[in-house]
Each structure stands twice: as C-alpha cells, then as structure tokens.
Amino acid sequence: MKIDLHAHSNCSDGKESVEEVFRQAKLAGVDVLALTDHDTTHGWPLAAAAAKAEGIGFVPGIEITTRAHVTSPDGKLTKFGVHMLAYLPDPNHEELQTVLRDSVASREIRLRAIFEKIRADYDLDWSDVEMFLPDGATFGRPAVADAMVHRGHFDNRDAVFEELWPDGVDRYYVPNRGVPDTVESIRLIRRAGGVPIIAHPLSRGKGPEEGEPMPREHFEEMIAAGLGGFEIDHREVPPHAQKWLRELAAEFDLIVTGSSDYHGLTGKENRLGENTTSKEMLDRIIAQATGTSPQL
Numbered sequence: 001m002k003i004d005l006h007a008h009s010n011c012s013d014g015k016e017s018v019e020e021v022f023r024q025a026k027l028a029g030v031d032v033l034a035l036t037d038h039d040t041t042h043g044w045p046l047a048a049a050a051a052k053a054e055g056i057g058f059v060p061g062i063e064i065t066t067r068a069h070v071t072s073p074d075g076k077l078t079k080f081g082v083h084m085l086a087y088l089p090d091p092n093h094e095e096l097q098t099v100l101r102d103s104v105a106s107r108e109i110r111l112r113a114i115f116e117k118i119r120a121d122y123d124l125d126w127s128d129v130e131m132f133l134p135d136g137a138t139f140g141r142p143a144v145a146d147a148m149v150h151r152g153h154f155d156n157r158d159a160v161f162e163e164l165w166p167d168g169v170d171r172y173y174v175p176n177r178g179v180p181d182t183v184e185s186i187r188l189i190r191r192a193g194g195v196p197i198i199a200h201p202l203s204r205g206k207g208p209e210e211g212e213p214m215p216r217e218h219f220e221e222m223i224a225a226g227l228g229g230f231e232i233d234h235r236e237v238p239p240h241a242q243k244w245l246r247e248l249a250a251e252f253d254l255i256v257t258g259s260s261d262y263h264g265l266t267g268k269e270n271r272l273g274e275n276t277t278s279k280e281m282l283d284r285i286i287a288q289a290t291g292t293s294p295q296l
C-alpha cells in the first residue's frame with residue numbers, strides 16, 4: 001500500500017490544481033494521499049471530491065509555517081523557520097483558523113518585501129508575481145521564482161532558488177515573522193484535535209552537519225509539548241539526520257513518516273510516492289486524531 005502524506009496544490013505553492021494532483025497520485029500508484037498546502041485548509045473539500053473520483057484515499061493536512069526560538073547553552077537565542085505538518089485537525093477550530101489567517105496575511109506582506117529587494121536588481125513587476133498566485137493561494141517565494149522564469153531571468157524555479165536564496169544568504173530573503181512559535185504550534189494543533197509531525201526535520205543546510213552535536217534539547221521541548229513524530233523519509237533530510245531521528249523516535253515511541261512533498265511535475269523534482277509511510281504509522285496518526293476523519 002503506497003501512502004504519501006505530503007503534497008501541495010495551487011491552493012499554496014504547488015503548480016497543479018487539487019484535481020490534477022490526485023490524478024497524478026493515481027497515475028503514480030499512490031493509494032492514500034495527504035494534501036498539506038502551506039497554512040491553509042482551502043483545498044480539503046476539493047481533495048475529498050478528487051480522491052473519491054480517482055478511487056484513492058485522502059488524509060486532510062496542513063503544512064504550518066512556524067518559527068522556533070532556541071536558546072543555546074551559552075545563552076544565545078537563535079530563530080529559524082520550522083514547517084509543522086498538522087494531520088486531521090478540526091478545520092473549524094477558531095484559534096487555528098485565526099493563526100492561519102494571520103500567517104497568510106503576513107506571507108503577503110513578506111513576499112512584497114522580498115519582491116522589492118529583487119526588483120532593485122532585476123526587471124520585475126508585481127503583476128508578474130500575481131500571475132502565479134491563483135485566487136486564494138497562500139503567497140510564497142515560488143510565485144516570485146515563477147515570475148523570474150516568466151521574465152526570462154532563469155530557466156526554472158530551482159535555478160532561481162539556487163541563485164537568489166542559497167542557504168544562509170539573506171540578500172533577497174525576508175523571514176516570515178507573523179507566524180506562530182514552533183512549540184506553541186504543537187500545542188495549538190493538539191488543541192484542534194490534530195497530530196503534529198515535523199516536516200523534513202533538519203533538512204539539508206538547516207540542521208547540524210554530520211559529526212556536529214544534534215539539537216536534543218530543542219527536540220525534547222517539542223516532544224514534551226505534544227509532538228507526534230517526524231517526517232524522516234524525505235529527500236531533503238540527510239542520512240545522518242535520519243539515523244538520529246529514527247533513534248529519537250524509537251526512544252520516545254513517536255510516529256515516523258515518509259513522503260514526497262510534491263509541488264507538481266514542474267514545481268520541484270519531488271515525485272508522488274517517492275517516499276512512503278507505513279500503514280501502521282498512518283493508523284497511529286488516525287488513532288491520535290480527534291479533529292476530523294480521513295477518507296479512506
């Protein structure tokens with residue numbers, strides 16, 4: 001059974017409609033797909049219908065943008081973005097929807113700030129960016145990347161990311177500050193009846209290199225707040241991080257998942273079903289959730 005628990009549509013920064021994503025999932029032999037658009041549940045009703053039409057299962061999810069605040073032993077505070085997957089939360093939970101609405105609003109302001117930085121160096125108009133933001137879609141850098149490709153500055157999204165937003169370079173980057181704290185988001189997802197799983201933890205360029213100390217305290221804090229588990233099998237999680245996370249998951253009896261993080265055939269190289277989650281782990285997610293039900 002092929003279970004893929006992370007995919008995006010054009011309700012956020014995926015290149016395909018919800019219907020097309022589920023059509024592609026069927027073609028890829030996926031039996032159960034979670035739609036996890038960034039900071040929105042707008043695609044869920046479409047996904048329920050599309051999954052039914054294709055005869056495959058659907059797990060409602062969200063990839064929530066959060067910001068971690070971690071104090072190291074020497075007292076230094078570092079902040080960084082963490083993507084938190086929320087499976088099966090109640091889509092009508094008022095506090096959750098308020099946080100998502102604030103995030104989406106802040107994404108818009110922040111994307112305009114990023115656009116202004118880029119416009120200082122490249123020929124680009126906001127209307128170019130808007131072409132790649134369908135009504136209701138959450139704003140993200142991929143729309144700017146698409147606009148840069150459209151204007152002929154680059155060949156594809158990937159090339160734009162490599163040139164404008166290499167890891168650790170802030171020249172064209174503005175963080176999203178209007179998002180929940182990571183630990184708070186875990187508590188919020190649980191209050192909404194959902195199951196919080198960190199998306200692509202310690203992904204390439206963001207976590208410690210092999211041989212460097214791993215952030216155990218930060219993870220213990222998230223686990224104490226109610227973290228459900230980790231998305232370990234994901235192309236952006238390096239092998240040494242996967243090994244460390246697998247051991248941590250075993251120690252605390254947490255859920256481990258695998259997924260594609262599909263963004264459409266032309267959005268990113270990630271292919272539906274390239275990583276999968278076991279039926280046992282999906283069952284554990286469903287057993288912990290009280291917010292809404294999957295459509296299997």
Ligand code: AMP
Pocket residue numbers: 013038139140141142157158159161162263267268
């Ligand atoms: P943002 O949400 O604005 O910070 O943009 C982050 C999004 O950019 C991620 O969710 C990915 O979908 C996308 N992304 C990151 N790196 C790449 C890349 N190399 N090629 C294409 N899309 C990317």
Ligand code: FE
Pocket residue numbers: 008013014038263
């Ligand atoms: Fe994305």
Ligand code: FE
Pocket residue numbers: 063083199200
């Ligand atoms: Fe992500």
Ligand code: ZN
Pocket residue numbers: 006008063199261
């Ligand atoms: Zn994602």
